[in-house]
Amino acid sequence: MILFLAYSAVIFSFASGGIALVHLFKPEVNKQWVFLLLGLSGFAAIFAGVGGLITSQIYLDTLNLGLPWLPWHIHFDSLSALFYLIIGIAVFSISFYAPHYTYVTQKDPQSFAVLSLFTGLFIGGMLLVLMADDAFMFMIAWELMSVASYFLVAFDHENAANRRAAFLYLLMAEVGALFIILAFGVMASFASDFTFDALRASHLSTMWMSVAFILALIGFGMKAGLVPIHVWLPEAHPVAPSHISALMSGVMLKVAIYGLIRFCFDLLPEVHWEWGVVLMVIGTLSAVSGILYAMMQQNLKRLLAYSSVENIGIIVMVLGLSMIFLANNYPELAALGLLAALLHSFNHALFKNLLFLGAGIIHHQTHELNIDMLGGLIKRMPKTSFLFLIGCMSISSLPLFNGFVSEWLAFQTALRVDVLDNGVLRSLIPVSAAALALTAALAAACFVKVFGLIFLGVPRSRHAEKAKEITDKSMLAAPAMLAGLCFFFGIFPSSILHLIDNVAKQLIGSNLPAQSVLSFFSIAPVSAQQASYSPPLILIGALMAAGICFWILHRKLKTSVRIAPTWDCGFGGLTPRMQYTSSAFTMPLRRIFSPAFLIEETIEKTMRSNTQTNVAQVRYSLHIQDHSWIHLYQPVEHSVNRVAKQVGRIQTGNIRTYLGYSLATLILLLWVVS
């Protein structure tokens, strides 16, 4: 039954793409079928996911697809089910959002068909990755996901910058896939077969295991967007249509995390704490630099993409912690770490989708994504702004919202470091926990900037001034559903934690510590004495406190509010340009963390007449670049170009030379054969 649902999710998503293609040639086919099937796919995936998590069994199957002697092995366990649930929620929500969005943005029937076809293939590919039980099927599904999403990134291909971003994306995806193939290859060379069962049983030396781990980390890390191999991510995610950006940032990165977890915790026969340290350090680095770069962005979607780097960093850091505990024989604490990482993956999918869909609505209504050109939307788009506010609060990990729970669990995991014997670990882990605290605080600052500059204040452009609330109900329903889930899982985290606990049980064979409490009212991951958090009680307390102080202050109704113009210090003439902008808001942090960026800042002053005091005009420009772009990508790019040029020399363009090459090859082969 569960497996049937899982299959039907894949089939529905492919069918959705297929219908789009049919619609192109036979326009009488109603194209609402595309979205209906997409919604059904999401629905089936949610049910398969929840069902798989509740029953927490392993469902196995073999499909005779592909080459005759290489059937596809299917394996659907709790880990797959959790990620199925994540994808299902995202797909279900965009099936409400996409109809109107694609209706408005499409230019001709062809582009609609292309968009829907590749969306279907992309989702189907992601779902297949989760079910794969052999390296062949895994790679086929992985490539399907990568290549289909390339076409989605290249959707607006009229713009040269978008084509460039899409090419970079394809390049990085393929290089990453190469590393994953190598990682599987290293393991398979010690195993009898390419099935995951055979890989699990392979006997590797520690050295080869570490090689496989590093290859897998690079491969999956490239897809997940870990620093310093994240550069494609902020280029590619923003240029896709908004609901695709939501899928890519919220869900596809999670598939890479799934791959990493599957590879490290399931396929590799054992884990070493050194790998955990590597994951933790890279994760911490990604988290801190991701949010620092996010803060400096002016384009909303780019900012959100960088913030995904941050969140993936947090997930990987906690995975590293989990691995350290597992290698040191504390499976219960490893389960806690895994729980935190998986919960954060789930939460991030919810709020990142919400924010990307919100960004899509803003773009749709204002044709503007530059934060410095928006402002004052809270009055013009009250519903969108409220939903976006919930997303901002969740991602800033404020109490009562879901982002806080996973971050809290991450801190709880890090604070159990006392049980370890290794002095290096004992001092390293708290420092990375403090980096996590820095990340959380910077994320709050970043999203204060986002919400404050986009929705609050006075409009900074005509587009923002003329903006209206979106009229299409279903386009608002998708973010509303996600916002509701963000709040629900913030108040009742135990509902999902119970399910995720099953994943930990299946994957590393251990639940949370025995004294832990996951009740309706409160969660205590280790024991009630050590730490507890009960959001429902806090919510009740907050409502009581707010109610009382509201009642006390409003007993006397005569003190109504007086509306008056903003105080302008007596000078008159406040203009929207006097407000803080994105670069002004982040200036103190830019200055404090200046070594983290490559900053080009120029101020040109034109003086009035020949005095040195009267400034007629000031021109300010600020350009911030990623370190890894200059220090990692460009050297690699240059050296590849140089090698290609050297290799190119053998091509003289003269037919005699080529005949000579053929002759030489022939003689060489004859010599080899003889």
Add this chain to the structure above:
Amino acid sequence: MNWLIAIIQTALFVALAPLLMGFLKFCKCLLQNRSAPSFLQPYRELLKLTRKQPVISEDASWLFCVAPYLIFTAMILAASVVPFIAIDLPTSAEADVIVLVGFFAFARFFLALAGLDIGTAFGGMGSSREMTISSLAEPAMLMAVFTLTMTASTTNLSGAIEHVLQEGLILRPSFVFALFALILVAIAETGRIPVDNPTTHLELTMIHEAMVLEYSGRHLALIEWASALKLMLYGVLISNIFFPWGIAESFTLSALGYGLLSILGKLIFLCIFLALAETAVAKMRLFRVQEYLGFAYLLGVLGMLSHIILESTR
């Protein structure tokens, strides 16, 4: 019964916060050769503000009016979590010290948004600076708190205090570092000299005041009260974590009374210390604050390392 005590304790906490502010102002006036107002002056000001009609800008949104309530509520919740006169109250199991930091973040988030809501340069300036300083202060604070929680192996404040009480008076190097780190963070987070000056309205130096510049009437009263609460929260946190002696461990009337007296004594001592420090030290430039907070973070790290190297039993 326990819940009743918890609610009364929280109410008492909230009610006493302006008194602490009044006493602090009193001490500062005495130190600076000014004639001091009564301790009760903050109450009078709050009462005056609640009676006044609030003036709100045309450009303000609903968020501007809602924010003071949210900020004040977050501070009340924080006050309910921190053990004030007794430990082992049911409210302290609701949330631990990380959630407490979360409550502060919640209040700050809305205060910064309210600063941006009107669309004046002052508000943006205040919000930007506040978020900058707090993002540097939060790691330092958590580092100091982690030192404590690792010693007590609990993040529950009540449990941690109980642990300190059981251990008795031991000089732990890690606690000394953590104490100083927490004091530095508390000064930065509550906007006192040398990081921010609560009495100034000079645009170059304002942080907290710049954000709340547009508030008036009952909204301003709530925000002022919330910042008084924040000061008191840090004061109680520092005194009860590091010097918990006197706090009520049972719920008898005498123990509770003794607990109240002891915490008032500790707070009076802290106030005098703060007033002395504020009189002796000048406000520093905004871009010196990161060095100040970096130092606090360093102290936190040192505390953590000395706990791991020197004190841990393993």
